[in-house]
Amino acid sequence: VENQTKKKRHNKNRMSPSFSLILSLSRLFPFLQGMAFSLQERQILGLQGLLPPKIESQDIQASVTTTKTLPRYIYLMGIQERNEKLFYRVLMEDIEELMPIVYTPTVEPLPVVQAVVVTDGERILGLGDLGVFGMGIPVGKLCLYTACAGIRPERCLPVVIDVGTDNEALLKDPFYMGLYQKRDRSQLYDDLIDEFMEAVVEKYGQDTLIQFEDFGNHNAFRLMRKYREKYCTFNDDIQGTAAVALAGLLAAQRAIGKPITEHRVLFCGAGEAALGIANLITMSMVEKGLTQDEARKKIWMFDKDGLLVKGRAQETDSNQEAFVHESPGDVQSFLDAVNVIQPTAIIGVSGAGRLFTHDVLKKMGTLNKRPIIFALSNPTTKAECTAEDAYTLTDGRCLFASGSPFDTVTLADGRVFTPGQGNNAYIFPGVALAVILSGVRHISDTVFLEAAKTLADQLTDEELAEGRLYPPLSNIREVSVQMAVKVVRFVYANNMAFRYPEPKDKDTFVRSTVWDINYDSFLPDIYEWKGMNPVQSKLKTF
Helix, strand or coil: CHHHHHHHHHCCCCCCHHHHHHHHHHHCHHHCCHHHCCHHHHHHHCCCCCCCCCCCCHHHHHHCCCCCHHHHHHHHHHHHHHCHHHHHHHHHHCHHHHHHHHHCCCCCCCCCCCEEEEECCCCECCCECCHHHHHHHHHHHHHHHHHHHCCCHHHEEEEECCCCCCCHHHHCCCCCCCCCCCCCCCHHHHHHHHHHHHHHHHHHCCCCEEEECCCCHHHHHHHHHHHCCCCCEEEHHHHHHHHHHHHHHHHHHHHHCCCHHHCCEEEECCCHHHHHHHHHHHHHHHHCCCCHHHHHCCEEEEECCEECECCCCCCCCCCCHHHCECCCCCCCCHHHHHHHHCCCEEEECCCCCCCCCHHHHHHHHHHCCCCEEEECCCCHHHCCCCHHHHHHHCCCCCEEEECCCCCCEECCCCCEECCEECCHHHCHHHHHHHHHHHCCCCCCHHHHHHHHHHHHHCCCHHHHHCCCCCCCHHHHHHHHHHHHHHHHHHHHHCCCCCCCCCCCCHHHHHHHHCCCCCCCCCCCCCCCCCCCCHHHHHHHHC
16 A cells, blocks of 8 residues: 555656546547447547447447347446437337336346355454455355366355454455444344345245355354254355365275274364364264264364363363363373373364474374374464474374375485375365255255265275375366265265155266356257368358
8 A cells, every 4th residue: 555655646647548548538428429439530539449340320229129128128227328328219219118127127037046155254264354355265165166066156156244353454444345343243143144044045945055154163053053954054164174084084094904983083173173073073983883972082172271171270162062071181282182192193173383293293103103194274384284294203104184285295215295185175065066956955964974985985095005185186076076976875865855856877967967167069960060170160151
């Protein structure tokens, strides 16, 4: 801003050519007549080259029409802005038919929306409270819906709900576009979210998918519990993160040869991501034969106030209670926790930077032949450790995954490892496609358990040998489609689907719906090339 101000002071008596042109055109505005300017007028007024070369009379301009109401309204309102005389001629010559269109604003149904991603901007990954500037998150997520799973872009709707921001810098920023107020945390907030959810299903249907993204911890869990049995909804930060992390663990057990029921997991962080992963790991362990209590006792959490244990001075919220255990001993640091609990896997979701210290990594290498180290916090600067440290300090024996991308690591002995990136994009686009296609009304956690198993199954032995715990991101489109196929089979088999008749060939059904980026052909079906290239053939037809 300071630089721009200096430039303005320096150039205050100068006018750029583009600004001069805009000013000249603005002076001509009452006389603008579109492409009806004659060649001489264009040359004299400096419009030559700024308009298409064709010169149209007003008669030709007025003859442009359509039988559809909305396009006619758009056309008329457009020429009212650009060419007043043409607008009033068209209106006056057909006042009886056009008056209802001009007098009453015209609308037509929007394309069917099948997927909504919504945020209130409170907990944007690595950036915190961005208020309405968090809109980039739902826009980006929906881009991945299309790029990864082929969900039609016109059927995706990004939404940001503005309830204010607690970001002081934004509240002082003259260019901030949202409400200049602290976040509303009263009943009005809940009323607004209720109204939003009701409006979505009223407008687009009961089976419209609503994905919650980057809500604060205090709202994320309660809103998920509140709406999951009433709407087709999920929280990607909780359930999507859980599925991709569990998929990494399931892939790691293939390399270790130890079932998931024999692992002890220590989390660095105890927020929505940690709790989501822990709950899905519990479900996986129960599926393999443990009771819920037995599974939960294998999972520990360490947050900014220390290990979650009974009787500690700092309160734990109700979402954490299932993973609060009796104290195992004197634990002051995360390294102490590793020493006492002796985990087979550590999972970092703290967002607090390099908490997997060199000592922690070395200890994990001492405790385990193949330690599992997941540094899932984003962005890269917030990851609990680097891939290089993880591989180097465990002599290349660790099974590593991160939330952000790391380059390949080459050890001193020449061994090369490709770190796995536990990106939620492996999960939510494929799940969303399956849910949309099968008409699921309520998304159970079992869907994400199935998604995790499906993702792990798609990792080849060769990729696992490279150090990967996930398929290459370059193959994510096929990964997402295959996941959608498996989830579609799962929801129909478990009576979760509401779209009938049930497709017999699920693979063909899913693939037939995937949006294609290739241009459509406008040639008739019977057209033959007859040995000519496409350009020659098109020229010949004209």
